[in-house]
Amino acid sequence: EKLLKIxxxxxxxxxxxxxxxxxxxxxxxxxxxRSGFRHxxxxxxxxxxxxxxxxxxxxxxxxxxxxxxxxxEPRLVVFDLLTGEEIWSTENDVFGTWLSYSAERDVLxxxxxTARDTLGDEPKGMRTYRAKTGAVLWSSxxxxxxxxxxxxTILMAGNGCDLLTG
Numbered sequence: 001e002k003l004l005k006i007x008x009x010x011x012x013x014x015x016x017x018x019x020x021x022x023x024x025x026x027x028x029x030x031x032x033x034r035s036g037f038r039h040x041x042x043x044x045x046x047x048x049x050x051x052x053x054x055x056x057x058x059x060x061x062x063x064x065x066x067x068x069x070x071x072x073e074p075r076l077v078v079f080d081l082l083t084g085e086e087i088w089s090t091e092n093d094v095f096g097t098w099l100s101y102s103a104e105r106d107v108l109x110x111x112x113x114t115a116r117d118t119l120g121d122e123p124k125g126m127r128t129y130r131a132k133t134g135a136v137l138w139s140s141x142x143x144x145x146x147x148x149x150x151x152x153t154i155l156m157a158g159n160g161c162d163l164l165t166g
Contacts, residue, residue: 012056013038019049019084029084034072035059038097040113045101046131048087049079050108052096076110078134088134095123102149106131107163109154111145126154128163138166 013036019028031037033053041052054074074094078087096110108131112123126143129136143166148155152163 012036013054017042017049017051019081028082029079031077031079031084034075035070041097041099041110043099043101043108044081045103045108046106047081048131049081050099050101050131051077051079052094052099052110053077054094076129076134078131087132090134095125096127097123098145098147100147100149101131102163104151105163107137107149109147109149109163111143111147113145126166128166137164140166 015033015036017031017037020026021028035053035055037051037053043050055070073091075089075091076094077089080087096112098111098113100109108129109126111126124144125141127136127139143156143161145156149163154161154163
C-alpha cells in the first residue's frame with residue numbers, strides 16, 4: 001500500500017474564533033480568518049481582541065513551489081471584545097507570530113518567537129503599536145521574542161528595550 005505524505009500544519013492556527021460569555025456560555029460573536037488566526041498571536045486587553053491572520057510558513061512554501069502566492073496578505077486585526085466589530089486592522093508588513101499587550105501603557109507588541117521549541121517559520125523582528133488606534137510607535141528587524149513586558153521594558157532573551165521607544 002502506498003502511503004501518502006500529508007503536509008498539514010493546522011496546529012499553528014485556527015480558522016475561526018468563537019467568543020463566549022463565560023457566565024452563560026452564550027456565543028457573543030464569531031470571527032472567521034482569511035488564512036488562519038495564529039494561536040500565539042491572539043491576545044486581549046483594553047476591551048479588545050488582537051489577532052494575526054496569516055498563512056503559515058509551510059503553507060507559503062507549498063504555494064511558492066507551485067508558483068502561487070497566498071490569496072490574502074497577512075493582517076493584524078483588532079476586534080471590540082464585546083461586539084466583535086473590527087476596530088482597526090493593518091496589512092502593512094505584518095510579520096509576527098506572537099502578540100502581547102501592556103495594559104499599563106495600552107501598547108500592543110508584535111514579534112516573532114524564535115526558540116528551540118517553536119515552529120520553523122518564526123521570524124525575527126518586533127514592532128509596537130498604540131493599541132487603541134494602530135499607530136506604530138517603533139519597529140526593529142533584529143529584535144525578537146519570546147519576550148515579556150514588565151512595566152515600560154520589553155525583556156527578551158539576554159536583552160531588553162524600552163516599550164515606548166525601542
